[in-house]
Amino acid sequence: MVQVRVVGIAMDESGQHVVLLGPIDALPGEGRILPIWIGSLEATSILVAVEGADVPRPMAHDLMRSLLEAMDAQVDKVEVTRIDDGTYYAEITVTGPAGERIVDARPSDAIGLAARTGATIWVADAVLAEAGVADITVGADEAEAAQDSIAEFQEFLKDVDPDDFRG
Template identity: 60%
Template sequence: MPQVRVAGVALDQTGQHVLLIKPVDELPGAGSVLPIWIGELEATSILVAVQGAVAPRPLAHDLMRSIVDATASRIERVEITRLEEGTYYAEITLETTAGLRVVDARPSDAVALASRVGCPLWVSDAVMEEAGVPDLTADEGSTEESIDEFKRFLNDVDPEDFRG
C-alpha cells in the first residue's frame, strides 16, 4: 500500500473537480497519479488545507478536526481502500481513549481532514492498479507541453471510465 500525497486539484472538461493523488516516492511526471472526482466544496476545503490558507469561518473539515482534538483523539492515518462500480471508499483510523477506531468516509472528506492534521495518507495497491493513470505533468518534453497533454487527458477521460 503506497503512501501518497495530494498532487493537486484540477478541472475536467465538464468543470468537475478532480483530486489528484500521487505516491510520495514518485517524482512529478513519473509513475502514476490517481484521479478522484470530487465536489466543489470538498475541492475548496482540500485546497485551503494544502495551501495553508485560513478560512474566515471554520469549514466542515475544520470542525471535524476540532471534534477530534476536543475528544483527546488523534487521526492516525487515512486510507483509500477500494473502488467499487466507480465509487471510491476510504477509512479514517482514529486513536482514541477507547482504542483504535476505524471510520468509513468519502475519500474527499478523509483527504481534507488528513490535510489539516498532517497524518499519513495511503492508497491500496488494488486501487492504484485499477484506477491510476500515467503522470504526464512533467515529462521529458517541456513542462508546458506535458501540462497540456495532461489537460487533454482530463478532457477525454470520464468518471464512468473507472466503473467496474
C-alpha cells in the same frame, strides 16, 4: 498500500473537480496518479488545507479536526481502500481514549481531514492499479493559473459576508 500525497486539484473537461493523489516518493512525471472526482466544496476545502490558507470561519473539515482534538483523539492515517462500480471508498483510522477505531468515509472527507491533521494518506495497490493514470507533469502555465485561482479565492473569502447568500 502505497503512501500518497495530494499532487493537486484539477478540473476535467466537464468542469468537475478532481483531486490528484501521487506516490509520496515519486518525482514529477514518474509513477501513477490517482484521480478521484469530488464536489466543488470538498475541492475548495482540500485546496485551502494544502495551501495553508486562512479562512474567516472553520470549514467542515476544520470542525472535524476540532471535535477530534476536543475528544483527545487523533487521525493516524486515511486509506482509499477500494472502488466499487466507480465509487471510491476510504477509511479513517482514529486513535483516542477508547482505543483505535476505523471509520468509513468518502475519500474527499478523509483527504480533507488528513490535510488538516498531517495524517498520512494511503491508497490500496489494487485501486492504484485499476484507476491510476501515468503522471503527466504540470507545465508552468497551468501551475501559474492554479496559483492565480487560489489567490482569487482567498480574496473572495476576505470579503464574503453571510448576508450575501440570503435570498
